[in-house]
Amino acid sequence: MKQAQIEQTFQQELQSLIASGVWDPYGDFQAIVKKYVSSDEVLAESDVACFRADLKERANRIPLGHILGYSDFMDCRFVVGTGVFVPRQQSAMLLEWLKTRLPVASDAVIYDLCSGTGAIGISAWRQHRGTRVYCLENDETAYQYLCRNIHRLADEGSVVALNKDITDLSFFLDKRQSVDVVISNPPYVPEAESLLPEWEKHHPEKAIYSGKDGSEIIDASLRLAETVLKPGGTVIVEHGESQIAMVKDLFTRYQFESVFTHTDPLFSDQTGPAVMTLGTKK
Ligand SMILES: C[S@@+](CC[C@H](N)C(=O)[O-])C[C@H]1O[C@@H](n2cnc3c(N)ncnc32)[C@H](O)[C@@H]1O
Numbered sequence: 480m481k482q483a484q485i486e487q488t489f490q491q492e493l494q495s496l497i498a499s500g501v502w503d504p505y506g507d508f509q510a511i512v513k514k515y516v517s518s519d520e521v522l523a524e525s526d527v528a529c530f531r532a533d534l535k536e537r538a539n540r541i542p543l544g545h546i547l548g549y550s551d552f553m554d555c556r557f558v559v560g561t562g563v564f565v566p567r568q569q570s571a572m573l574l575e576w577l578k579t580r581l582p583v584a585s586d587a588v589i590y591d592l593c594s595g596t597g598a599i600g601i602s603a604w605r606q607h608r609g610t611r612v613y614c615l616e617n618d619e620t621a622y623q624y625l626c627r628n629i630h631r632l633a634d635e636g637s638v639v640a641l642n643k644d645i646t647d648l649s650f651f652l653d654k655r656q657s658v659d660v661v662i663s664n665p666p667y668v669p670e671a672e673s674l675l676p677e678w679e680k681h682h683p684e685k686a687i688y689s690g691k692d693g694s695e696i697i698d699a700s701l702r703l704a705e706t707v708l709k710p711g712g713t714v715i716v717e718h719g720e721s722q723i724a725m726v727k728d729l730f731t732r733y734q735f736e737s738v739f740t741h742t743d744p745l746f747s748d749q750t751g752p753a754v755m756t757l758g759t760k761k
Contacts, residue, residue: 480521480522480524480527481520481521482512482516482520482522485512485516485522486508489508489530489531489534492508492531492534492535492538493505493508493534495534495535495538496508496534496537496538498538499537499538499539499540500540501537501538501540502749502750503749507537507543508534510543510547511530511533511534511537511543511546511547512530514530514533514546514547515529515530533546540675540676540677540680540681541677541681542565542677542681542682543565544559544560544565544566545559545560545561545565545681548560550565550566550596550598552566552568552570552571552598552602553571553574553598553602553605554602554605555598555601555602555605555632557596557597557598557601557624557628557632558596558624558627558628558631559596559624560624561681562618562620562621562683563595563596563618563620563621563624563683563686564595564596564621564682564683564686564687565596565682566595566596566598566599567750567751568746568748568753569717569746569747569748569750569751569752569753569754570598570599570664570717570753571746571753572741572743572745572746572753572755573599573662573664573715573717573755574599574602574603574606575746576715576741576755576757577603577606577607577660577662577715578606581660581713583607583610583659583660584610584659585607585609585610586609586610586611587607587609587610587611587659587660588610588611588613588657588658588659588660589603589604589607589610589611589612589613589658589659589660589661589662590612590613590615590658590660590661590662590703590704590707591603591612591613591614591615591662591663592615592645592661592662592663592665592700592703592704593615593616593645593663593664593665593666593696593700594614594615594616594621594625594640595616595621595624595625595664595686596621596624596625596628597614597616597624597625597628597629597632597633597638597640598628599662599664600612600613600614600638600662601614601628601629601632601633601638603660603662604633604634604637604638605632605633608637610637611637611638611639612633612637612638612639613639613641614629614638614639614640614641615641615643615645616640616641616642616643617642617643617644617645618683618685618686619642620683621683621686622640622642625640626640645696645699645700645703646695646696646699648702648703648706651703651706651707652706654706654707655706655707656707656708656709656710657707657709658704658707658708658709658712659708659709659712659713660712660713660714660715661700661703661704661707661708661712661713661714661715662714662715662716663697663700663704663714663715663716663717664716664717665689665696665697665699665700665716665717665718666685666686666687666688666689666693666696667689667693667694667696667697667717667718667719667722668687668688668689668693668719669688669689669690669691669692669693670688670689670690670691670693671691672688672693674687675750692722692725693718693719693722694722694725694726694729697716697718697722697726697729698729700714700716701714701716701729701730701732701733701735702733704733704735704760705733705734705735705760708760709760710760710761711759711760712759712760713757713758713759713760714730714735714757714758714759714760715755715756715757716755716756716757717753717754717755718754718755718756719751719754720742720751720752720754722754723740723754723756726740726756727740727756730756730758734761735758735759735760735761736758736759736760736761737757737758737759738756738757738758739756739757739758740754740755740756740757741754741755741756741757742754
């Protein structure tokens with residue numbers, strides 16, 4: 480079946496996708512077509528059942544990345560799947576800042592907390608090749624994806640996966656004042672908040688929710704940053720738009736200086752705004 484016929488033939492599936500409430504039904508449809516349609520633009524008869532099943536899953540709000548098996552972020556294709564957080568374009572704001580606004584020494588040590596697939600840490604290393612990046616992740620499934628992505632996309636001597644819980648400081652106590660930049664996109668959603676099904680039902684709870692007001696892992700990120708950063712080092716944390724005052728308060732409690740929040744509509748999309756707060760260690 481030629482590409483031009485596919486939309487016509489699968490009208491019913493496309494209509495179900497539209498009715499399901501996904502925010503970009505045509506984009507998702509085309510992304511799933513691409514998974515099957517080869518360069519000669521043909522959907523093989525033997526692929527039709529799988530193609531239909533993928534469309535059905537997407538209409539059931541399974542994240543697109545989990546259906547495709549990959550997610551494109553910055554200049555890379557990251558392996559993703561059930562049980563791991565699919566990187567969001569919002570996080571590109573943090574990397575853009577790192578690239579253009581923050582002087583990162585060529586041999587800097589960077590920690591990427593709550594690393595998931597490693598999208599942020601690996602991208603940070605790819606734009607600052609001389610640096611050493613430690614990606615910290617405590618979930619076993621996410622950790623497997625992290626290791627795969629490092630293996631595929633980075634130099635394994637320079638980007639290191641650590642299967643660590645960031646709320647437990649014991650591993651980090653002898654690493655005081657050794658790190659130049661700490662970045663974190665932690666789980667930050669308050670536990671009672673309702674989200675789109677992609678996140679509420681089809682992502683691991685611990686990748687999304689973080690206590691009553693969503694602050695538990697933000698707090699842990701700052702506590703760890705305060706421990707390991709060199710004086711003058713920078714911490715950058717992504718969070719929700721409604722949490723700006725609470726997050727600034729936490730930065731102040733850990734005595735970070737020059738604290739400010741940056742929201743950038745360029746990186747925001749239908750799934751939410753891009754928001755991060757930055758601070759410097761005294
Ligand atoms: C919102 S996801 C972000 C993943 C990745 N940074 C990204 O932007 O694609 C949060 C990640 O934090 C991890 N996480 C949650 N609690 C953690 C903890 N205490 N220590 C380490 N990682 C944690 C989750 O398993 C999940 O992979």
